Amino acid sequence: MYMKILLVNPKIIKDPVHGYVEVEDFTRQLLDSPALQRLRYVRQLGFSYLVYPGANHSRFEHSLGTMHLANVACRRFGLSDAERRLVVAAALIHDTGHGPFSHASEPLMEGLLHRSHDQIGAIVDASFGTLLHSEGIDPSALCAVVKGTHPLSCILHGDLDVDRMDYLLRDAYYTGAPYGTVDAHRLIRNILYTPEGIVLDENGINAAESLLIARTLMRPTVYFHHVSRIAECMFHLAVLEHIGTGPGTGIEKLLSLDDASCMHELRISPSPTARELMSRIYERQLYKRAIYAGQDQVNAAALQAGSSLEKARAIAGEIAGYAGCAATEVLVDIPPFPHEMSMEVLVKNRQSTVGFVELSPRLRTLNETRREQWRLGVYTLPGLREKVIDAAADVLHIKKPTRQDTLF
Numbered sequence: 423m424y425m426k427i428l429l430v431n432p433k434i435i436k437d438p439v440h441g442y443v444e445v446e447d448f449t450r451q452l453l454d455s456p457a458l459q460r461l462r463y464v465r466q467l468g469f470s471y472l473v474y475p476g477a478n479h480s481r482f483e484h485s486l487g488t489m490h491l492a493n494v495a496c497r498r499f500g501l502s503d504a505e506r507r508l509v510v511a512a513a514l515i516h517d518t519g520h521g522p523f524s525h526a527s528e529p530l531m532e533g534l535l536h537r538s539h540d541q542i543g544a545i546v547d548a549s550f551g552t553l554l555h556s557e558g559i560d561p562s563a564l565c566a567v568v569k570g571t572h573p574l575s576c577i578l579h580g581d582l583d584v585d586r587m588d589y590l591l592r593d594a595y596y597t598g599a600p601y602g603t604v605d606a607h608r609l610i611r612n613i614l615y616t617p618e619g620i621v622l623d624e625n626g627i628n629a630a631e632s633l634l635i636a637r638t639l640m641r642p643t644v645y646f647h648h649v650s651r652i653a654e655c656m657f658h659l660a661v662l663e664h665i666g667t668g669p670g671t672g673i674e675k676l677l678s679l680d681d682a683s684c685m686h687e688l689r690i691s692p693s694p695t696a697r698e699l700m701s702r703i704y705e706r707q708l709y710k711r712a713i714y715a716g717q718d719q720v721n722a723a724a725l726q727a728g729s730s731l732e733k734a735r736a737i738a739g740e741i742a743g744y745a746g747c748a749a750t751e752v753l754v755d756i757p758p759f760p761h762e763m764s765m766e767v768l769v770k771n772r773q774s775t776v777g778f779v780e781l782s783p784r785l786r787t788l789n790e791t792r793r794e795q796w797r798l799g800v801y802t803l804p805g806l807r808e809k810v811i812d813a814a815a816d817v818l819h820i821k822k823p824t825r826q827d828t829l830f
Contacts, residue, residue, distance in 0.1 A: 435486060439592050443490040448507065448557045449514055453486075457518045457549035461485060463680035467593060468526035469653035470644060472706055474597040477644075481517045481524060484589055489514040491584035491606055495577050499615035504558065509574050511559055512567035516578060516585065518545050521677035522684035526654045530661055533731045534673045540568050576620050581767050582609060582630060590636045593644055601639035605629045614770065622778065624771040631782055634763055638788045642795045646757060652708050652801050655753040658731065660688050660699040663750070667692040695750050709753055712810040713800035719820045720798050722759070730756045737817065738800075744813035747806050755799035760792040 433450065435443045445453060452458060461481035470477040492513035496506035519539040521527030532538055546554070546561045554561045566572035570579035578585055587606040594602025612626025622630055644650075664687075665673050676684060688700040702708060725733065734756050739749040763785060768775045779785055798818070802810040815821065 437483070437487060437490070439588070439595055440487055440490050443486055444493070445486075446510075448553075448559075449489060449510060451553055452511060452514055452550060455549050455553075457545055458482065458485065458515070460680055461517060461520070463682060464520055464522060464524060465681055466524060466589070467597070467644065467650075468523040469650045469657070469703070470597065470647065472653055472703075472708070473647050473649045474599070474644070476596045476598060477593070479592060479596045481520055484592055485514050485517050487588035487592055488516065488578070488585050491588055491610070492577060494607070495584055495610050495613070495615075498610050498613070499577075501574075501615070505574060507557065508559055508563060509567060509577050511554065511557075512564045513578055513584065515542065515546065515550060515564065516540070516568045518542055518549070522679050522681045523654075523657065526657055527661075527677055529731055530658060530673065531677055534665075535677070540570070541565075542568055573617070577615070580620060582613060582620055582622065582633065584610075586637070587633065590633065590640060593640065594636070597644055599640060599643050601643060602636045604633045604636050609633065620767045621775065622767050622769045624769050624781070627769065627778075627781060630767075630778070631784055634785065634788055637763065638791055641760065641792065646795070646797075648711060648714065648797075648799065649708065651755050651757070651799055652711070652753070653703050655734075655755050655799075655801060656699045656703055656709060657688075659735075659750060659753060660691070660693075660696040660703075662731070662735070663693040663699075664688055664691040664696040667696075699750075709801040710804050710807060711799060712802050712807050713798065713814045713818070713820070715798045715818070715820055716794065717796055720818050722796070722798070725756050725798065726759060730758070741800065741810060741813045741817050744816055745802075745806065745809040747802075747809065751803055751806060752810055753799075753801040755801065757796060757798075759796060762789050763792065 433445050435445055437443045464481045465471060466479045466481055466484050467477045489510055493506070493510050496509050501509070517539070519542040521531055521539070528539060543565050546565055551561050554564065563572060567575050567578055577583060587604055587609065590602040590604050591606060594600070609626055609629040612623040612629065614621040614623065661673070661676060665676065676687060679687065685700060685704065688696050689704065691697050734754040738752040738754040741754070742749045742752040745752065767778050769778050769781050800810060800814040
């Protein structure tokens with residue numbers, strides 16, 4: 423008697439978040455490209471693995487998950503096959519513009535190269551153009567979907583987008599943080615796509631609120647955790663010191679690398695400061711918090727004006743001068759203000775269509791919470807903390823924090 427063996431379909435990928443993800447032939451070809459395979463080696467959460475040891479998931483996994491949810495949404499919305507293929511391809515490619523350590527390199531990209539990770543035109547032309555044309559997909563339309571300027575962008579780039587659904591679920595899964603619970607499939611089932619944008623059925627209000635709550639709670643716990651922010655600031659200074667050492671150390675080359683290659687490049691940098699900072703990150707011998715101040719303690723609006731990288735280094739140098747230490751021994755972290763969460767979608771009930779805010783007053787409260795989460799950080803070596811606390815309090819005109827005010 424012979425046993426019949428069923429071979430696993432090679433076009434199905436097992437994903438820990440969504441289960442089985444189907445990969446169509448045209449997306450499989452995109453998936454095999456070097457530009458997408460690079461994302462296997464770029465961590466989704468940058469330096470969060472220094473806080474959450476399980477947070478080693480990659481942009482590659484997230485791209486697959488976003489593609490999967492985009493496909494579910496497009497089929498649910500009844501889009502044409504051409505529209506569906508455009509959105510699915512955009513969802514798969516949308517993160518290829520990320521530099522090493524994901525969002526940790528974004529300030530460097532924006533400040534020094536004057537572009538953001540969603541400006542992927544050059545990557546699309548170089549890596550995907552021929553294939554996309556052969557599949558009847560317009561590369562410029564795909565870039566517009568990723569950038570948020572296409573009529574179909576709301577699926578990937580909006581208030582209730584599949585990109586956000588996937589990363590909240592995935593980041594919560596890998597960090598173990600119990601705050602990223604989002605019922606993505608219930609949300610998609612209760613979303614209607616119209617030429618004017620997204621309309622939410624009233625049965626999906628609770629699922630939409632859970633997404634907003636997850637974004638709010640994950641922000642301080644994961645995305646802006648102080649240890650991750652310290653490592654990011656150390657990384658920024660290492661890069662700035664590295665690219666100032668001469669030819670062959672350019673920022674364009676560095677930001678095209680993956681995490682491991684970038685780490686190696688900086689650990690053998692001609693700059694001793696860059697080498698020391700990256701060795702400290704590698705060994706988790708990080709700087710410590712000296713000041714961690716909210717908007718009510720500093721002139722937050724003035725701090726936000728101008729280039730954050732340049733301003734942060736200028737303030738760090740001034741604090742170091744007061745403290746009598748080297749400028750590279752002080753780091754100043756000026757995070758961007760949290761964007762107001764807006765839910766511009768309309769909600770459809772049996773009688774009429776009304777704004778989401780009219781049916782959910784929680785949005786205002788959540789935005790207030792997000793504003794209160796903002797912190798200015800001043801970081802330094804453990805042995806310099808007391809001097810730097812005093813100097814930073816003088817330079818930034820804030821009251822010296824008490825033990826109750828500062829988390830150690």
